[in-house]
């Protein structure tokens with residue numbers, strides 16, 4: 453079974469209750485369901501990990517690095533200085549996409565830089581839960597391309 457890693461950082465476990473005017477009303481379970489719906493047609497399943505601590509997220513990237521085909525990563529505030537998460541993702545051998553629910557560029561200055569973005573295959577920002585769906589669709593295409601390359 454092909455598996456996609458859905459990785460969410462600090463404070464994303466309380467989506468739905470957390471500043472819904474910024475982050476929307478969907479819970480993380482809702483979002484995991486949307487991602488699962490997007491990839492089900494390809495026969496992929498989703499493993500969803502959320503943690504408040506960077507170390508646990510690093511552990512999750514390590515644990516899933518050879519068992520997943522790609523990843524969707526919302527690092528939360530670790531975008532700002534999550535250097536060990538950045539290094540773990542640098543060693544993740546598959547395509548992955550950074551997602552932010554809110555438009556971080558339209559918010560405080562400290563959210564305008566992401567230490568992980570330069571390593572991502574792409575970044576989706578400001579589209580709420582739809583951003584996770586779009587990231588899943590992108591990974592279906594990116595991973596197909598990889599698979600096609602491997603068979604050449």
Ligand SMILES: O=C1C[C@@](O)(C(=O)O)C[C@@H](O)[C@@H]1O
Pocket residue numbers: 462463464526527528529530531551552553554555556563
């Ligand atoms: O926790 C979050 C959520 C966020 O990653 C988003 O999805 O919009 C944006 C971050 O700046 C913030 O710290």
